[in-house]
Amino acid sequence: MSEKVKLPKEVANAIDRITNVDGKKPLFDIQILESNASEGNDLAGDIVDYVSEAGYEKYFTALINGYKIEKTPKDKLLEHYKKLQTRREYYLNQEDHQRDSMTKIEQYGIKYTLNTLGIKIEGINK
Structure with missing residues (x-):
């Protein structure tokens, strides 16, 4: 089993709160997240900021393998x-x-x- 990724608290909370809408999986579609962030969705903004900082690989690894909250x-x-x-x-x-x-x-x-x-x-x- 692959190791869980440590995520900042605000990113983990954003992932937990964003749900699939109309059969779309916004957590796996960065373009949807970017669009939502540009429309003022703070949760999507937290994820987009994290992806730009940490990279796609780490983000998608967290979604697939799971994650734990990084201690501040x-x-x-x-x-x-x-x-x-x-x-x-x-x-x-x-x-x-x-x-x-x-x-x-x-x-x-x-x-x-x-x-x-x-x-x-x-x-x-x-």
């Missing part, structure tokens, strides 16, 4: 932060104060960096 940098950071929190809880239960302190410092570094850059992420510094 914020999603990745939040996941890492939550893992650190789980580690801290484990270290506290084990009374390993040195490792707890190191993990706490790493969490502080993440919060400090986000605050300095003016970025808010629910679950970290919001």
Whole structure:
């Protein structure tokens, strides 16, 4: 089985929401998507922009083999932060104060960096 393609969230959502109309399969017809995008269809526009950036092969591979949503940098950071929190809880239960302190410092570094850059992420510094 072929590997699933990672797609940006907005492209995956657009693919999920565009349906076949009148027996046409707009997801497989780039000309229909381009026409719809030029008429102001934002979903089609997201797909057309992605195809122009990533190429036809990657797009059609995603349609045929399936796809998964690519994590955004914020999603990745939040996941890492939550893992650190789980580690801290484990270290506290084990009374390993040195490792707890190191993990706490790493969490502080993440919060400090986000605050300095003016970025808010629910679950970290919001």
